[in-house]
Amino acid sequence: MKSFKSLLFLISVTTVFFACKKNNGDPFVEPEQIVPENPATFREVSTITLGTTGAAEISTYDPKTKKLFVVNNAVGSKVDVIDLSAFPTITKSQTLDFSTTSGVANSVAVSNGLLAVALEASIKTDNGAVAILNTSTLTETRRVTVGALPDMVTFSPDGNYIVTANEGEPNSNYTVDPVGSISVIDIKNNYSVRTLDFTSFESSLANLKAAGFRMYGLNATFAKDIEPEYVTIAADSKKAWVTLQENNAVAEVDLIAGTILRVVPLGVKDISLSANAFDISDQDNKMELGTWPVKAFYLPDAISMFSLNNVSYLALANEGDTRDYGAAFNEEVRVSALTLDPTRFPTAATLKLSANAGRLTVTRFNGDTDGDGDFDELYTTGGRSVSIINASNGQLVAEIGKDLEQRVIAAGKYDDGRSDNKGVEVEAVTVNKVNGQMIAFIGMERADMIAVYDVSNPMSPVFLQLFATGDAPEGLLYIKPKDSPNGRSILVVSSEGDGSVKLYQPDKI
Template identity: 25%
Template sequence: MKIFSIITLVSTLLLSACVSAPVAPAKWALEPVSLYHSGYEKGTEIVSVQQSTLRAVLSNFGTGEVDVLDLSKPEKLRRIARFSLGLGQGEELTSVAFHPSLDLFAAVVDVGIKRGRLEIRSTSTGELVDKVEAGFGSDAVVISSDGRLIMVANEGEDFWFDQQKKQFLKARGSVSVIHLDQNGQIEANNNLKLADVTAREGFVIEAQGHYLEVEVDWNGDGKISKQMDFDGNGLIEDKKVNLGSFEETEVFGNETKGERKILIPITTRSSILLEPEYIAISPDASWAFVTLQENNEVAVINLVNEKVMGYYNMGITEHKADLKNDGWVRFEQSITALREPDGIALTSDGRFFVTADEGDTETPVNADGQTLSGGRTISVFNTKTGKFVGDTGNQLDEVAFAHHLYLDSQSGRKGAEPEMLVSFDIEGTSWVAVGMERGGAVMLISLADPEHPKVEALGKIPGEDIKSPEGIAHFMLGEDHYLLTANEMNGTVAAFKIVRTAPDARP
């Protein structure tokens, strides 16, 4: 028995070996300096910084609370206050943003299949200052650098089922543009509808199928069942069952996955499937760029006349990757994938926007010729033309593996999964930092050569439990640069210091 165990262990270690180029000595490092514990096991999702006062606001989607943190001593993050938003049943706090100059923060509340709302609250007392109705599925919120404009991405991702008509229905996504006066009071609000992009030249629809995995209360009992006897034969079987239609396209479910993972096909020509994910506002607040993750698009919005001017297609990425969960990690296969970006950020000069290509649709990994979901990359695009400039190829996965943070089980499931990112300058050179949801880490990427963005460092979030970094923020203390990650699956915020490890690391 002992001999068998030793042989099994050795075999497992050998199977986990990776054929990869040796890792060059690091010139930069992300040094973990502290870990703030919210006191909850999960829920710490979005963090936003006010540089002038060295404070941050942190959302908890599970409790509907906002923590205010003191960043003046990064080696010991301290909570100054905690405010409950007093949410009602079925409401969820989805995002927060600190006003750049006033003692205010914006909080977004999702209300399911009803319209959500934006709340403006005092950072000192938590009291409600103003509020306004937003769109369906209100999610990410950003504030312009001058503090006069707030934008909300209303994802509209909730589906429901009409049992009589056997049809799946969905709320419509939109973008809210909200103007503030000099005191932070709401002056005006405009919900921008998104036009159909699927019929225009360059839009990619995969004949072999990309699907949204969505939760739907199919049988109307008020809960989401993990397994479901869809065909009513008294058995739970591992098979596809036709459940109805969405936009005249068949919808299927698997009985072993139940109502948790009903597959909505992205083959429809409807604008209803456009789901704004995240927003980047230009430095002069004249333009905004909005990721439409499921559709592999970025919407371009003119904020002067508040109109959607067009859409950039994010295209595909091709590079080496490990695509099979087979006991080996070998980055020797070729991947062709829709980028499907989640996070987006603009460089400080406004020349480029940078995307975190997480992927969100589901595809059969082993299908011959299948274009997969999620680029597993950080990509750079020209803001004026939408032209692709460069991406990281397979660097994210390879660096995660080199730091023992890449499991073979991730190979068929979007790799280390880049989530949200933030852009900033170090001595005149643009950088981005990205949270790796499945890697439990943050990566530092140089844009010194935008055509060849380079991963320069990885910082592992302390602890051995599942972290899932979601929100990310940057701040400075004197000349030193720091990063914060909000780690939703273990209820923490990690602080990292960006440090040089070699004299020639100067950008």
């Protein structure tokens, strides 16, 4: 009898192992049940408006209580609680107010009945905090100090760590510039926290710059110039990747050891190549992608990690961003205002016309390669795309950019007034499995749209769908069928421009 039970146990373990091996070859990842849905058919099923500008930025969902938590900074520092238990009917049940104890709330995340809220300090250059609440009682159980301006918070998939990207932006007149950092909170170790900065990478600056890294702030050290933006974590909860938006790089973090392993520069995008064509003028009376003697720093905001066939990939939302602190420090300049090197730009006068490149926003801190006062290269800010890179070596695998903007133009949703600055402005990305397919949802802040691509073959993304959102979509949240209130996939889109939260579902197959 004992040997028979042992045989049954062995068969059971072997079955689970091979089922998990089929799930991207990771024996530690529980295979997801496939729900037959068409990922090309997402449509709006519910909506709620929480206020005006700034009223709906980032959201998170608790499957245990069927509550959606949405950052709302329209008035004060708040998180609205939305009840999805009667979905598709959704109602606001209450508001969590942090206004008396902190600056604004920047991000929220949920795991195992815990809600984490990233709170910047009342003086944003001071250290911020993560407030931790019980999702059932909504009482705050703990508050943990992290670095300055925690801009994004997330849990590791196993629920053992809370990780924040602490942007560490300067104050408005650039007289105080805190270090950028990443905080790792160990929940099982009594919420102990390690806040990691980038001081040790100072000696690597020359090599990093040669690969496209940017360090250019006022009186900057390496640690101060770093501005972490967004976090994604591997399925085994051992590593995190963090975008360093203004620096044009991604950092890899060992969560177990509590160390930053490396900084990966993202290089530049050559707009003189047809595959990378941009529309760079808002005054040419047309919406047309073209090639130009310009390079673009990618400058990613959101990041999403996914794995296929034992290879890990990172999807980067290349929004672009600049440092604009008025008279104190401003990197933005129009091409028309620059002196261009006559050898590098023999048709400079024509190039600088408003209908050509004259209106394009570029950075004044890159491009004078020989230090003689004129510009030998032009660098615009933002890749206007989603890049897919290999997480192990940082190599570019594919880019969803030209195709993305062409489809928005064809749909009549392109804002030509933004052609000179960020285009559709790719703000958000999240990659998740729908019906067994690896699907990328891409949020475009200026187009007010979501694009859906199948990235099951990461080297060859396939367009599926384009649909409208609220004004200026900021946060994307995918709810798996197993966690959903109706057993179906839900995409939650929070739009900061009009304070709306919209929920979309695909058709059943």
